[in-house]
């Protein structure tokens with residue numbers, strides 16, 4: 070099939086989508102092809118290319134140092150945005166464009182917003198708040214997962230999403246004043262939140278210093294907090310102030326050479342992976358697709374998984390079933406290889422992941438993990454209190470002169486209810502007298518054009534609008550909260566999920582609820598009471614207003630907190646329970662097989678290879694928003710899959726002692742990156758399965774180890790041919806850097822090398838160095854003659870595997886009834902066999918070259934040549950080492966090491 074071109078839509082040219090995504094047919098076709106002797110079926114299929122699916126897929130791709138796996142991402146929605154675009158409405162009328170869609174059945178009172186069906190999923194539109202869970206919020210988590218998250222993955226996730234950075238876009242007198250006012254107020258008796266500052270974690274910028282970062286002394290913290298150099302706040306207090314800084318995954322400044330990532334979304338990472346895969350694959354079309362390590366297929370709705378039950382009763386996923394044109398299409402996983410497995414990762418958001426897992430496993434895992442899937446549904450209790458305070462309320466903490474301009478602030482307060490359930494407040498503030506009443510939107514929305522800058526500068530800040538958004542923990546294991554399969558409604562020919570959630574927002578009369586639902590009611594009351602205290606801290610001794618939708622409720626100075634809760638009665642400030650997008654828990658992980666759905670890495674118990682990514686895994690959520698923990702867990706699962714589950718390169722059998730050798734190519738990207746391609750670009754050398762593969766496209770090329778030259782050495786390397794008739798290649802030794810011109814004496818010899826191409830630097834080492842040949846057919850050079858016979862006949866020793874190429878090897882000149890001189894002492898080594906690894910050991914000491922060839926399967930080892938160089942112009946010491954690629958002659962290389 071001809072490669073698809075970029076598509077023109079009514080308004081745009083879909084250049085980006087075309088080059089990030091593939092069609093399902095392209096993916097299936099690529100899986101059937103063979104590269105380097107191996108079928109290119111997929112080792113990992115990630116179902117759902119939203120937030121955590123993209124994070125897992127990118128991590129699997131990047132961390133695959135031996136480039137041994139193929140990853141397929143199947144996403145129900147299209148590719149719409151390349152990154153998070155703040156406040157982008159996804160309003161799709163009947164057009165079919167992506168929008169929030171609720172694919173499940175739920176009680177209307179819960180008011181679910183659903184999923185954003187698009188690559189990147191809800192990460193395209195999320196808010197950015199990313200507080201880290203406290204230890205007490207992780208007690209339900211399996212010990213190993215909890216320990217590793219705290220030791221490593223919260224830090225990694227903080228860096229990945231940008232929450233580790235200071236909020237360098239939130240600064241200025243308003244922010245400093247509000248932070249000071251809040252800190253002072255929280256330290257006043259009666260304003261306790263349930264946690265002391267000492268119970269709380271430092272802000273990630275403080276908690277996770279990067280290597281090489283200056284010491285976190287008072288000077289640096291003061292600078293990060295936007296305080297003047299003259300400020301004398303002690304270090305401990307500065308750290309306390311930092312605990313109030315909002316943990317936002319928004320990075321606006323960056324290191325030299327790095328692009329600012331702005332607000333995190335999962336798409337740029339996935340795009341980076343697909344673009345890298347494309348450049349490695351080196352081309353477009355079906356053959357190049359087969360070389361791609363990752364493929365992303367949008368508009369591809371997965372119905373369920375294809376499984377087989379093994380004799381030991383464990384269930385193995387063998388593929389996925391995709392809905393297409395009113396029917397099902399099977400996409401199969403690679404079969405197990407090298408004692409390792411391929412795997413599926415379900416990342417469809419909590420509800421749809423549960424639905425697909427239950428649809429798939431309800432028969433095969435009946436009575437075991439499948440029975441627990443869907444239980445333990447949790448989300449968050451959420452309230453919003455928005456107040457407008459006069460500037461006078463904070464004037465004591467403002468500098469004497471403030472240049473009028475728009476100011477924003479974002480702060481975090483953590484609290485605990487009497488029942489020990491946790492909550493936190495996301496506080497946003499903006500000087501909004503002229504501009505509006507939504508401080509949260511103002512925080513991210515401003516994209517000033519020249520025309521707007523003046524208006525923003527004129528913002529008077531006479532009043533400040535503050536939104537105190539409380540996020541409260543919901544009780545796990547609530548029997549009111551679960552996901553079931555509908556017996557009536559279907560979606561894409563499979564039962565829909567039915568979602569029930571203990572509705573603590575409803576009154577006990579409307580919904581009496583379980584004990585846990587009533588615990589949630591108590592938590593919610595306590596949380597709202599603390600938010601009232603915070604409102605009064607900001608208002609100080611001034612009168613202020615509560616903004617409740619279109620209603621403005623005046624609050625006289627000195628109003629007690631207890632009265633506030635009546636003014637802003639809970640029903641006006643509480644969100645419906647389905648609106649938070651924080652659904653979690655229904656595929657809970659746990660070490661106890663009888664109690665959990667997955668193990669602590671997210672593998673569904675009793676399955677060999679079905680993993681889950683996302684908040685569905687959380688046994689409990691505490692109050693933190695899910696992104697940080699979700700990214701950390703996804704990275705951890707990805708690391709496990711890479712390190713111990715997915716297939717890697719074939720095991721290397723090395724028959725000799727390796728003492729004193731060091732790797733030039735050990736199968737990893739780190740060593741591969743030290744090699745350079747010389748010759749025409751495109752085609753040529755691929756790093757795949759821990760091997761260097763000259764896959765046989767294009768013209769003559771040389772791939773050489775470019776960071777070092779070598780004088781005397783013993784070089785060992787393994788190679789494999791694929792075709793007994795076409796496998797011409799070789800190992801080049803002691804040549805000058807191919808980009809350098811040949812020396813004049815060598816230039817003078819070019820007359821005897823008719824095929825020499827001055828435009829192709831890969832030719833220069835042919836003249837300036839020596840080549841240990843690979844070609845059991847010893848095919849004669851069509852441009853040369855052999856004592857009057859042209860072309861050169863096949864089968865000459867000097868052109869054969871193990872010989873120093875073209876150095877006279879005593880070949881019989883039949884028509885002259887004599888032999889060529891034996892400048893090298895050659896005898897053939899063990900014959901090459903397609904698919905079997907052979908090993909060269911090449912010794913170069915002074916002018917002497919010795920070559921031994923071993924069949925690593927049989928152990929047969931023979932010396933093929935000895936040669937003493939007397940040519941002062943060639944093979945000068947020290948020189949580079951490289952391997953050759955010829956059009957139409959595929960050869961693989963691995964385990965290249967040297968002793969000097």
Ligand SMILES: Cc1cc2nc3c(=O)[nH]c(=O)nc-3n(C[C@H](O)[C@H](O)[C@H](O)COP(=O)(O)OP(=O)(O)OC[C@H]3O[C@@H](n4cnc5c(N)ncnc54)[C@H](O)[C@@H]3O)c2cc1C
Pocket residue numbers: 116117118119120121122143144145146184185186187188189190191192194195196197198199369370371372416417418419421649650651652682683684694695696697
């Ligand atoms: C407006 C908003 C604000 C938010 N603010 C915050 C915040 O401040 N902090 C925070 O931590 N979290 C926040 N969240 C929540 C956070 O964004 C989500 O928890 C997270 O993005 C969920 O990721 P996910 O991978 O589980 O699901 P998604 O990102 O929704 O990905 C699921 C993907 O699966 C695809 N899919 C579904 N069914 C199928 C199928 N059958 N076959 C193939 N593909 C399928 C969907 O199209 C989607 O792309 C917010 C969310 C929203 C919407």
